[in-house]
Amino acid sequence: MPMLSFLIRRLLQTIPTVLAVVLLVFVLFSVVPGSIASTMSDDVDPQVELRLKQQLGLNDPVYVRFGKYIARLATGDFGTSFRTREPVTSMIAKRAWPTLQLIFTSMAFAVLVGVPLGFIAALRPGGFVDSAAMFVAVSGLSIAKFWLGLVLMYLFALKLGWLPSFGYGDGSLKYLLLPAVTLGVSPMALLARTTRAAVLEIMTADFVRTARSKGMSETRVVKWHVMRNALVIILTTMGLQFGALMGQAVVVEKLFSWPGIGSLLVDSVLQRDIPAVQGSILIVVLAFLAINLLIDVLYGVIDPRIRYA
Amino acid sequence: MFRMLAIVAGLGLALAGSAEAQTPRKGGTIRMTAPYGSSFTSLDIHTTQRAQDEIYAKALHRSLYIWNSAEGKPVLELAKEDVVSGGGLVHTFKLRDDAYFHNGRKMTADDIIWSFNRIMDGTKAYPGARYVRIIEGAAAVEKGQAKEISGLKKIDDFTLEMKLTEKVDPGFYFFTALTSIYPADEGAKESFIQHPIGLGPFKFVEHVPGSRIVLERWDRFYKPGKPYADKLIVSIMGEAAARDVAFRNKEIDTSVLGPAQYVAYQADPNLKGTLVEVAEVFTRYMGMNPAFKPFADKRVRQAINYAIDTDLIINKLVKGKAYRATSWLPLTSPAYDKAMKSYPYDPARAKQLLTEAGYPSGFEFEWTTSQNESWGLPIVSAVIPMLDKVGIKVKVKQVETAVLAEVVRTGDYQAFIYSQQSGPDPLAALKCFHSSTPQPACNYMNFKNADFDKILDEAGQTDDAAKRNQLLQKANALLYEEAPVWFFNYNKAVMAVQPWLHGVQKNPTELTHQNAEELWVDETSPAK
Numbered sequence: 001m002p003m004l005s006f007l008i009r010r011l012l013q014t015i016p017t018v019l020a021v022v023l024l025v026f027v028l029f030s031v032v033p034g035s036i037a038s039t040m041s042d043d044v045d046p047q048v049e050l051r052l053k054q055q056l057g058l059n060d061p062v063y064v065r066f067g068k069y070i071a072r073l074a075t076g077d078f079g080t081s082f083r084t085r086e087p088v089t090s091m092i093a094k095r096a097w098p099t100l101q102l103i104f105t106s107m108a109f110a111v112l113v114g115v116p117l118g119f120i121a122a123l124r125p126g127g128f129v130d131s132a133a134m135f136v137a138v139s140g141l142s143i144a145k146f147w148l149g150l151v152l153m154y155l156f157a158l159k160l161g162w163l164p165s166f167g168y169g170d171g172s173l174k175y176l177l178l179p180a181v182t183l184g185v186s187p188m189a190l191l192a193r194t195t196r197a198a199v200l201e202i203m204t205a206d207f208v209r210t211a212r213s214k215g216m217s218e219t220r221v222v223k224w225h226v227m228r229n230a231l232v233i234i235l236t237t238m239g240l241q242f243g244a245l246m247g248q249a250v251v252v253e254k255l256f257s258w259p260g261i262g263s264l265l266v267d268s269v270l271q272r273d274i275p276a277v278q279g280s281i282l283i284v285v286l287a288f289l290a291i292n293l294l295i296d297v298l299y300g301v302i303d304p305r306i307r308y309a
Numbered sequence: 310m311f312r313m314l315a316i317v318a319g320l321g322l323a324l325a326g327s328a329e330a331q332t333p334r335k336g337g338t339i340r341m342t343a344p345y346g347s348s349f350t351s352l353d354i355h356t357t358q359r360a361q362d363e364i365y366a367k368a369l370h371r372s373l374y375i376w377n378s379a380e381g382k383p384v385l386e387l388a389k390e391d392v393v394s395g396g397g398l399v400h401t402f403k404l405r406d407d408a409y410f411h412n413g414r415k416m417t418a419d420d421i422i423w424s425f426n427r428i429m430d431g432t433k434a435y436p437g438a439r440y441v442r443i444i445e446g447a448a449a450v451e452k453g454q455a456k457e458i459s460g461l462k463k464i465d466d467f468t469l470e471m472k473l474t475e476k477v478d479p480g481f482y483f484f485t486a487l488t489s490i491y492p493a494d495e496g497a498k499e500s501f502i503q504h505p506i507g508l509g510p511f512k513f514v515e516h517v518p519g520s521r522i523v524l525e526r527w528d529r530f531y532k533p534g535k536p537y538a539d540k541l542i543v544s545i546m547g548e549a550a551a552r553d554v555a556f557r558n559k560e561i562d563t564s565v566l567g568p569a570q571y572v573a574y575q576a577d578p579n580l581k582g583t584l585v586e587v588a589e590v591f592t593r594y595m596g597m598n599p600a601f602k603p604f605a606d607k608r609v610r611q612a613i614n615y616a617i618d619t620d621l622i623i624n625k626l627v628k629g630k631a632y633r634a635t636s637w638l639p640l641t642s643p644a645y646d647k648a649m650k651s652y653p654y655d656p657a658r659a660k661q662l663l664t665e666a667g668y669p670s671g672f673e674f675e676w677t678t679s680q681n682e683s684w685g686l687p688i689v690s691a692v693i694p695m696l697d698k699v700g701i702k703v704k705v706k707q708v709e710t711a712v713l714a715e716v717v718r719t720g721d722y723q724a725f726i727y728s729q730q731s732g733p734d735p736l737a738a739l740k741c742f743h744s745s746t747p748q749p750a751c752n753y754m755n756f757k758n759a760d761f762d763k764i765l766d767e768a769g770q771t772d773d774a775a776k777r778n779q780l781l782q783k784a785n786a787l788l789y790e791e792a793p794v795w796f797f798n799y800n801k802a803v804m805a806v807q808p809w810l811h812g813v814q815k816n817p818t819e820l821t822h823q824n825a826e827e828l829w830v831d832e833t834s835p836a837k
Contacts, residue, residue, distance in 0.1 A: 033708070033709075033711075033712045033715060034709060034711030034712040034714070034715055035711075035715070038711050038712070038714040038715040038718070039710075039711045039714065045436065045438065045439035045750070046718070046747065046749040046750050047438070047439070047442075047451070048434050048435070048436050048438055048439060049434075049749075051431055051432075051434035051451075052434035054434075055432060055433065055434050083350045083351065083357070084350060084351045084356075085351060085353065085356055085502070086351075086502060091518065094518045095518060095519060098519075149551075150550050150551070150554065153551065153554045154554055157554060157555075157558050157560075158554055158557055158558045161558075164560060165551065165554045165555045165558050165560055166544070166546060166551050166554075166555050166560065167520060167521065167544055167560075168517055168519075168520040168521070253347070253519075254347050254547055254548060255548050255550075255551050256551065257347075257519075257520055257544060257545055257546050257547075257548075257551065258519070258520070259348075259517055259518055259519030259520035260519065263347035263348065263519045264347070264348065264518075264519060266347055267346050267347045267348045267519075270346070270710075270711065271350075271711070272711055
């Protein structure tokens, strides 16, 4: 029961957050100059522009447009794209799977490499492995994604010929690897650093000392006490990184011609396709909130001391 | 004797080999790229005016006319003959009777009438309306005053009469994909937008939004033996650096190059031979607002043209990826005057003109610009010290490209830098400077000159092509003299093309817009 009431409370808390985002995006795009008509061509016909603005309701006052938008949104209708003239929900649906593929593969890479790296580094602090791991971590955090992506393309596609340099292909792993690694390097580095710091702190905690003094083997100490306690911090970092990944995916998707929500968002912003921008941002926000909610729930599973009351 | 025979036989073999190398090969896959963004706008080509979308549309659809790069003009495509009567206003088209839509149905005059009526639906604001409006009665449909365009009349299934409102070459109005002919029945269905049906050499297979469009050969295409390739893939690749890697890795067959890559490819002996260049019909310029007092004086506008070392900017900043502009009409325009010379770099003359105009100490103006590397902030930054040398100070106002387009049309500027279409029809291009053309249409500098209007009106009335060209050249020269803009350059479009791709056309209207049925790949192509 406490879990259920926690979930309901958290879900209710998301409503003002979502409404604030919706309002912010709407207001921003209402004041930003330029319109879909001005992005169509360098010499768009004035009569067509006038009719287009009428058809899309762009001549209505902002409050009327906002009212209509909220009314539609309440029924789950994200509106119709100004550019493609198809429902925004259908556009997002087509792009959602590639984005999910990219983000989850990136996160899997980050966790599978970053967490063990952080653990190994923390178990031998100050040693060669620690220094090397932290060099990788700091580099991973500092490298620009665009540059890293190009280097990976150059190396693995052009020089070694192992992977395709761009595109979605059939959506298989060989097309996914380069963009996912490019996107996953930064959270990998952060996870390595966070894991190292968390493990180092837990290793000196009273309960770890007590476990050792009771004669528990070092492997059991690490497995039962250190890892479980570090997981809460790792999970928090992962949750926050999911949000960051969604933002950073914009650059990676564009570079690798990956057909996700990020590249849809970029094009929609540049072409002032307001319904598509609003819909894409809303989906990203909802996904971010959902992942954080899931992580909150997982806290309780990992550490029973955490109560939901 | 034996030696002579051997030489003749050798020559024969060599010639045969060379002839074989030039014979288009059937089959294979063509892999083109769409470089202008991260997606295609729509599969309904009537709704989109972006150059990006016409890349695939050229393969999927057909219009009444088509651009012929070899002849440098639009030619009949869906019609075999055009008989002109009624003082040049009535065109009777004898349509092809062998054009089949991708669903197997034969095209008739009804499809053309239906398509043009659709484009004029005022509630939908299709951009192609600007072209179809030239047909009598089309504007009434757009305004909702009529249901059908009165100027279109079906004589029989394969004969169509079209009455125009002005004596113009309809080829320039009906060659782009914006006026593509749709099948009347299927085009009205909701499913059409997901699975378009056209008359082009390739039919639709798949669209992965944000990634690619895949098309395959349409076997009932009306040009015998064409298209050559089995498949055509257009991949969306907005990032120039990524395209560069993919091109070098032989994953794509074409790649549009920017100035930096142009230099790199020219310097690389393996890539130099892959370059295809054409002067596109786009003029880059700085527009000056005559409502801003100093720019109302012709001498000030001329002074600016003299004060800027345009060649230096083209060579150093644009890396030679542009042709120096002499006046408005570009090199590939049929009315381009080769004898015309551009304004020389002469700061002393500029200073003298400014003094004569009453600005011996110069003045200050605000220059609105985007960040575009070829006609934006980098160019403005290079020009500032040159103008400063003659006493003109510049205050830069940087805006996004979408905003710049609006600024230009509303006239809310003192000066702006832009790239504007200046062809392929020289008459239409120069009409942008006619006093009757409203500023938001394309008369962005609000240019008004009675002499210019007179010359242009005369050019529009004459039936003599040579005389018309002469008059257009005269109008173009008058623009040079009046200098409503700083004539910067004409875009040099550069595309790298893999050695196994043949039949690429130097299309000045947009190099990426290729008539796909002419393209073919030889057996060295790595694509399956």
